[in-house]
Amino acid sequence: MKQLQKPEVLAPAGTMEKLKIAIDYGADAVYIGGDAYGLRSRAGNFSFEEMQAGADYAHAHHAKVYVAANIVAHEGDLAGAGDYFRQVRDHGIDAVIVSDPSLVETAITQAPGLAVHLSTQASATNWETLNFWQDEGLERIVLAREVGVAEIKEIRKHTDIEIEAFIHGAMCIGYSGRCVLSNHMGLRDANRGGCAQNCRWKYDLFEMPTLGDHESLLGQNSQGKTEDFSMSAVDMSMIEHIPDLVEAGVNSLKIEGRMKTVHYVSTVANVYHKAVADYCADPEHYTLDPKLVDELWKVAQREMSTGFYYGTPDENDELFGQRRKRPRYKFVGQVLAYDSATHTVTVQQRNNFGIGDKIEFYGPEFTHHEQTVADLYDEDGVAIERAPHAMQVVTFTCDTPVAKGDFIRAQEVKRPVSAR
Structure with missing residues (x-):
């Protein structure tokens, strides 16, 4: 070996x-x-x-x-x-x-x-x-x-x-990370800690046949939007x-x-x-x-x-042209405690989640557990549908033991805006 x-x-x-x-x-x-x-x-x-x-x-x-x-x-x-x-x-x-x-x-x-x-x-x-x-x-x-x-x-x-x-x-x-673009465009010296990340901005290319006239050279994609590019x-x-x-x-x-x-x-x-x-x-x-x-x-x-x-x-x-589609996940909470007798996990919320959401617990040494949230209770034990408040402490049923300090993520899902 x-x-x-x-x-x-x-x-x-x-x-x-x-x-x-x-x-x-x-x-x-x-x-x-x-x-x-x-x-x-x-x-x-x-x-x-x-x-x-x-x-x-x-x-x-x-x-x-x-x-x-x-x-x-x-x-x-x-x-x-x-x-x-x-x-x-x-x-x-x-x-x-x-x-x-x-x-x-x-x-x-x-x-x-x-x-x-x-x-x-x-x-x-x-x-x-x-x-x-x-x-x-x-x-x-x-x-x-x-x-x-x-x-x-x-x-x-x-x-x-x-x-x-x-x-x-x-x-x-x-x-090697040495750049003067931020200093030139925004008087923020990237080499002294002030980078404005100008290379990440979206840019266009223009044809200017006469002074004051300009026309984009980038055209449009299939959705009719201009294909901006960056220097990133x-x-x-x-x-x-x-x-x-x-x-x-x-x-x-x-x-x-x-x-x-x-x-x-x-x-x-x-x-x-x-x-x-x-x-x-x-x-x-x-x-x-x-x-x-x-x-x-x-x-x-x-x-x-x-x-x-x-x-x-x-x-x-380079970040140029069409982007690759990828799943987006959000960090929704951290485990504060797990009660093995009642199979209940106590979580400090970091992003909105609720009943019906598929979540994933993960911890050190690559431990993982996935489940769908079936119930949810606030600090007073009152049943709720969602946990919308930052740093809110909630509990719910979790049949697989998890550890204090484990994190929870969920795949981002676009939800319909409710009518007023």
């Missing part, structure tokens, strides 16, 4: 709730943002006290926490960086993810003992670059997103530094290629999405944890469970592809 090093599953954690959920659902490590130097200014970034609490929770569950500090620094951005990195270190964080050379040097020289990982923003694409950064004192390199599997294999032959690679989630259209990539998914990544020598499999929902974080961490564990347990006889692929589509926002891993992306890797 092959002896393989099991890679780390690294999940995003935009809030403390997501940090705990990611770890509970199988992540070996999470990455978060602090109050400075990160590229997600609108995420639920962590104070130092929250970093400590997050690190304590992670370490108690044999997991790690990394802090992203990967801005492109301008004049004035470096003030206080040394103290910031020392605080990060002293509050239990395992590593910082940095791209700017000045911040790399600051972290290494002014916060000794704090591991430094090179961000994908630094565009590391060859083994000579990895060895350079290793000589500078870094422990891990997050490869540029433009690096292919064959290149990773070649890189691994010439270096023993840890390699991290993105394997799932939204991919920036800019080279489809999402990444390498779930079907875990063996290639492990055998190429990737040490950490990174999931994008610090601003995504708990539904997304729990589902994707759960799936990749299961796939990696299954492969590393028996690589000779491994076959991907198709249920794992189906599970990822339940939280997919866009079509998915393998990006640059097996060649240069083409028009099928």
Whole structure:
């Protein structure tokens, strides 16, 4: 049997709730943002006290926490960086993810003992670059997103530094995530945490034969609507290629999405944890469970592809033309308690659901249970048809035992608007 090093599953954690959920659902490590130097200014970034609490929770569950500090620094951005990195270190964080050379040097020289990982923003694409950064004192390199599997294999032959690679989630259209479109169009610097995601907007193409005249060149689809396009990539998914990544020598499999929902974080961490564990347990006889692929589509926002891993992306890797139809699921609740004597589950509602809805419970280690809601009661035990109020606590019959903390999803169904 092959002896393989099991890679780390690294999940995003935009809030403390997501940090705990990611770890509970199988992540070996999470990455978060602090109050400075990160590229997600609108995420639920962590104070130092929250970093400590997050690190304590992670370490108690044999997991790690990394802090992203990967801005492109301008004049004035470096003030206080040394103290910031020392605080990060002293509050239990395992590593910082940095791209700017000045911040790399600051972290290494002014916060000794704090591991430094090179961000994908630094565009590391060859083994000579990895060895350079290793000589500078870094422990891990997050490869540029433009690096292919064959290149990773070649890189691994010439270096023993840890390699991290993105394997799932939204991919920036800019080279290694560096883009000036947001700054140009909205004075929000994507490289300093202010991205407005202009590439995701809908655009049209116009012919302008004379000044002031314009006519769309895109035409209409079969429904008579103009086929707008974006400058946006489809999402990444390498779930079907875990063996290639492990055998190429990737040490950490990174999931994008610090601003995504708990539904997304729990589902994707759960799936990749299961796939990696299954492969590393028996690589000779491994076959991907198709249920794992189906599970990822339940939280997919866009079509998915393998990006640059097996060649240069083409028009099928961009959001262009007709969209693939896919089922849409909503996160409807979380289990608070289960009474095995009465077969009753207590749930905190997160989205409207009710009697007659087909729901799906899921939990860590890929546990699943589907059923149709047959009865429903509010906190006072009064029978109700639906649970429409946010965070409402309800109970209903559930014949299969479920665990506290399990999540519930339901496929979105368009309901008729009632007449007034």
